[in-house]
Amino acid sequence: MKKNHSHSKLPGRMTALLLLAASLPGMQAADLWVSPKGNDSNSGSFEAPKATLRGALREAREMRRLGRELGDAIHIWHIPGTYYLDEPILIRPEDSGTKDCPTYIHGTRYSQLPRQSDDMEGVQVTISGGMPLKNWKRLSKAPKGLRVPAADIWYTDVPRTGGQQLHFRQFYVNGKKALKACDIEDPDRLNKILAVDKERQTITIPAPKVRSFTKVDGMEFFIHQMWEVAILRIKAIEIKGTQAVLSFHQPESRLEFEHPWPPAVIAESGNSPFRLSGAIELLDQPGEWYYDEHSGRLYYYASAGQDMNMAECVVPVLENLIRVEGSLDAPVENIVFEDLNFRHSTWLRPSLQGYVPLQAGMYLLDAYKLQEPGTPLKENLENQAWIGRQPAAVSLRGARNVSFTDCRFSLLGASGLDYVEGCSDSRVYACKFSHIAGSGLVAGKFSDPGVETHLPYQPQDLREVCSNLHITENEVFDCASEYWGCVGIIAGYVRDFLIEHNEVFELPYSGISVGWGWIRTANVMRDNRILANDVHHFGRHNYSCGGIYTLSAQTGTVIAENYIHDIYHPDYVHDTTQGHYIYLDEASSWMTIRDNWCTEAKFGQNQPGLNYWENNGPQAGDWIRTKAGRTTGGKK
Numbered sequence: 262m263k264k265n266h267s268h269s270k271l272p273g274r275m276t277a278l279l280l281l282a283a284s285l286p287g288m289q290a291a292d293l294w295v296s297p298k299g300n301d302s303n304s305g306s307f308e309a310p311k312a313t314l315r316g317a318l319r320e321a322r323e324m325r326r327l328g329r330e331l332g333d334a335i336h337i338w339h340i341p342g343t344y345y346l347d348e349p350i351l352i353r354p355e356d357s358g359t360k361d362c363p364t365y366i367h368g369t370r371y372s373q374l375p376r377q378s379d380d381m382e383g384v385q386v387t388i389s390g391g392m393p394l395k396n397w398k399r400l401s402k403a404p405k406g407l408r409v410p411a412a413d414i415w416y417t418d419v420p421r422t423g424g425q426q427l428h429f430r431q432f433y434v435n436g437k438k439a440l441k442a443c444d445i446e447d448p449d450r451l452n453k454i455l456a457v458d459k460e461r462q463t464i465t466i467p468a469p470k471v472r473s474f475t476k477v478d479g480m481e482f483f484i485h486q487m488w489e490v491a492i493l494r495i496k497a498i499e500i501k502g503t504q505a506v507l508s509f510h511q512p513e514s515r516l517e518f519e520h521p522w523p524p525a526v527i528a529e530s531g532n533s534p535f536r537l538s539g540a541i542e543l544l545d546q547p548g549e550w551y552y553d554e555h556s557g558r559l560y561y562y563a564s565a566g567q568d569m570n571m572a573e574c575v576v577p578v579l580e581n582l583i584r585v586e587g588s589l590d591a592p593v594e595n596i597v598f599e600d601l602n603f604r605h606s607t608w609l610r611p612s613l614q615g616y617v618p619l620q621a622g623m624y625l626l627d628a629y630k631l632q633e634p635g636t637p638l639k640e641n642l643e644n645q646a647w648i649g650r651q652p653a654a655v656s657l658r659g660a661r662n663v664s665f666t667d668c669r670f671s672l673l674g675a676s677g678l679d680y681v682e683g684c685s686d687s688r689v690y691a692c693k694f695s696h697i698a699g700s701g702l703v704a705g706k707f708s709d710p711g712v713e714t715h716l717p718y719q720p721q722d723l724r725e726v727c728s729n730l731h732i733t734e735n736e737v738f739d740c741a742s743e744y745w746g747c748v749g750i751i752a753g754y755v756r757d758f759l760i761e762h763n764e765v766f767e768l769p770y771s772g773i774s775v776g777w778g779w780i781r782t783a784n785v786m787r788d789n790r791i792l793a794n795d796v797h798h799f800g801r802h803n804y805s806c807g808g809i810y811t812l813s814a815q816t817g818t819v820i821a822e823n824y825i826h827d828i829y830h831p832d833y834v835h836d837t838t839q840g841h842y843i844y845l846d847e848a849s850s851w852m853t854i855r856d857n858w859c860t861e862a863k864f865g866q867n868q869p870g871l872n873y874w875e876n877n878g879p880q881a882g883d884w885i886r887t888k889a890g891r892t893t894g895g896k897k
Contacts, residue, residue: 290332291324293317297342307375310340314350314366314388321364322355335364339601341371341384345391349581354588354659358595363662368600390579390654391605392427394419394559397569404553406475406541409562414544415569416560419552422578426557428609429576430743431698432550433672436573438696438742439561442551443538444469448802451534451833454484455504457525459518464525466535468505471542474498479554480539481611482507487523487835488770488805489746492616495537513615520617520628521644523805526835534833577607577674580652587659589683589724598655599666606654608675608698619714621774622676622699622747623648623707638782639715646714650707651699651744653679657687664688671696676747677740679703680727688731691893695736698743704730705755707777717784717813718754718777726785729757734891737765745769745802748810753777758789764890765796770803771844772796772825776812781848781870788817795890797827804834807844807865809857814850814870821853824889826860841865845872858885 294310294317301316303309311317317337324331335358358364368386396418400411407414419427432439445451456465464482474480480495493509509517517525525533537543544551547564559576563569582603587593610616610624618624626647634643653676657663660680664687670677676699678689684704694701705727708714720726732750741747749765751774752758758775765772773796775789796808808825811818825842834840842859845852850870854877862878876882 290334290336291321291329293320293335293337294340295337295344296340297344313344314339318350318352318356326355331362334358334362337364337366338369339367339386340369340374341386343387343389345389345393346579346582349579349584352583352585352593352596354591354593356596357593360595360662363595363597365597365599366601368602370600385602386600387602387604388582389575389605390582390607391433391575391577392420392422394574394576395570397561397574400560404541407544408471408542409545413562414560415563416558417569417574419557419559419576421557426554427576427578428554428612429552429578429607430609430612431577431607431672431674432552432559432561433575433605434561434572436672438672439550440546440548441538442540442544442549443536444471444543445536446546449831451485451536453532453833454525454527454535455532457518457527462508462514462518464507466505466507468500468503469537471540472500474540474542476540480537482509483536483538484525485534485745485802485833486525488620488803489523489618490744490803491517491618492611493517494612494615510615513617516615516617516625516628519630520619520625520646521630522619522646528835530835531833575605577605580607580609580675581654581656582606583655585655585657585660585663587661587683589659589722592659592661592683593657593663594661596663597666598664598668600668602669602671603654603677604672606652606673606675608652616744618744618746619646619648620746621751622651622741622744623714624651626710636715638717639780642715647710647712648708648714649710650681651675651747653677653703655679656681657684659683660687662686664690665692666690667692669693669695670701673697673699675699675744676703677701680705680730682706682727683725684727684730685724686729688733689735690731691734693736694749695739696742697740699741700747700749700751701737701740702732702735702750704732704751704758705753707753714777715779717780717782719784723785727752727755727758730755731759731761732763733759733761734893735763736891737763738767741769748772748774750774752789754785755789756785756787759792760794761790761792762890762892763794765794766798767801768799769801770799771806771810772799772808774810774812775818776815776849778813779847781814781850784814786813786815786818789815790818791820791823793822793889794824796823796825799828800831800840801829802831802834804831804836804839805844805846806839807841807846808859809842810844810846811849811852812846813848816851818852819855820857821855822885822888823857824886825857828860839865843877845869856881856885858882858889
């Protein structure tokens with residue numbers, strides 16, 4: 262008897278059902294076990310587990326290669342604990358399952374263990390790209406520049422990796438992100454820039470309270486730019502009375518002062534807000550940290566009575582935790598990830614080259630304003646841009662029927678989960694995305710680095726296009742916590758997508774975004790469905806946003822029965838009228854927008870094509886609010 266579990270409607274109970282099935286006659290399956298205390302030379306039984314998922318995947322690969330009797334599935338079970346990675350786990354076509362015998366990669370709860378142990382109760386399975394930090398001490402002598410009593414500060418020496426000093430942008434204490442030392446206490450109350458000099462490539466700000474810094478190396482300038490933010494490494498600070506003039510390192514200095522969109526704003530309605538970070542002089546509030554990369558010493562301002570040697574302290578090391586790497590002709594197929602925590606990824610480009618994005622966290626590689634507007638496909642286009650893409654903790658290329666069920670993506674330094682290209686027939690079901698620096702879930706092509714970003718994507722081989730991905734029943738919140746222009750769920754050039762019954766909330770910009778290109782020209786996007794989602798508490802920092810946001814022509818796309826409410830009203834945005842419940846941005850065309858309940862009928866349209874609107878706004882019907890959002894696991 263064979264069963265295909267990949268389309269189960271009850272993934273939350275899948276593990277228990279599979280364990281039961283494995284015990285029944287005719288329902289045998291191959292089981293491999295992994296434990297933090299295991300050894301990859303072991304057999305992979307519960308009594309002799311592997312140490313790593315890599316070791317278990319190799320064993321499964323050999324089992325398939327040698328044609329062993331596998332039953333209806335291979336199950337790789339993780340005994341509860343944290344699995345710290347020293348390199349990303351690569352999953353390749355040879356790791357594929359089959360339709361009749363898929364591969365499941367499970368976390369395992371205490372109650373599901375064949376033999377239970379009290380020290381595992383409540384422990385989950387975590388795949389971590391981080392490094393634990395121990396051996397904390399209190400300062401006895403203040404280093405130069407510290408402005409608070411030394412006894413308030415703890416420190417540890419960060420181990421070197423590969424003979425080099427470790428670099429990182431986040432620091433987590435007891436499962437929460439600590440704040441990098443900065444010049445503000447409230448992120449909603451930022452200081453404002455005073456002037457921008459594009460020729461000299463400088464920005465003038467009010468002089469900081471600290472009149473001089475021990476060293477400028479490592480200091481960063483975070484600036485709000487309409488629907489995005491930029492992070493510039495500071496080269497020099499020149500104090501002139503009540504003002505300070507900042508200059509910046511390359512290449513971000515050139516990008517910042519040459520790119521036209523989005524700009525730093527100097528206007529009567531209010532200049533762009535900013536903050537400074539990364540100096541020991543700014544370490545002045547409990548919960549803040551400062552890292553001296555030259556000495557490798559990390560300083561932390563602990564709360565009163567907090568013992569850092571009793572705390573769980575982690576810094577991220579790896580950009581990717583899992584990489585699924587297939588091809589169009591040899592995709593990775595028939596794998597399900599279930600009940601796993603993915604934590605502690607990093608992204609170092611802002612530390613090494615700055616961060617100047619165009620939109621949705623897609624950072625600029627080059628950009629400039631055209632002296633004479635117009636291109637063959639868009640006569641009024643007045644700028645050119647080439648972009649890069651943030652890395653993800655888990656990324657997939659060339660994958661078919663590779664799905665995630667009941668997984669948790671959190672404490673991550675860039676994107677959470679990314680179906681990059683060539684992915685199809687997959688699901689992301691009942692997962693949680695939270696406390697992520699960039700976007701939660703990303704899918705589809707945007708623009709390759711060598712392709713100008715306003716050109717439509719229309720490949721000759723449609724297998725390149727991400728299609729038939731179902732994103733359902735997920736909880737997405739507190740994403741884009743560092744890169745404010747990122748989005749909860751974002752899809753680029755995709756087709757036949759279903760984004761349904763998700764709850765998306767607490768975001769600085771848009772909730773769900775579909776589309777790319779800013780152009781009405783025909784492209785691969787079509788027949789996407791954004792249905793019955795609960796999107797709320799968005800637009801906390803950036804406007805030109807939408808609870809649901811679209812770009813470009815998307816024939817046959819439907820936005821329906823969504824519940825969109827509670828947009829924030831920050832007072833420092835460039836234009837307080839540009840926060841929308843649904844925003845069809847530039848060239849959005851050929852879509853149906855119907856039966857969406859919104860707090861008010863506040864919808865944005867920027868050079869749209871032909872679209873069909875019906876029954877959207879507070880009159881749409883209470884049945885929409887009742888139906889929308891997650892139907893499993895309760896609602897917030």
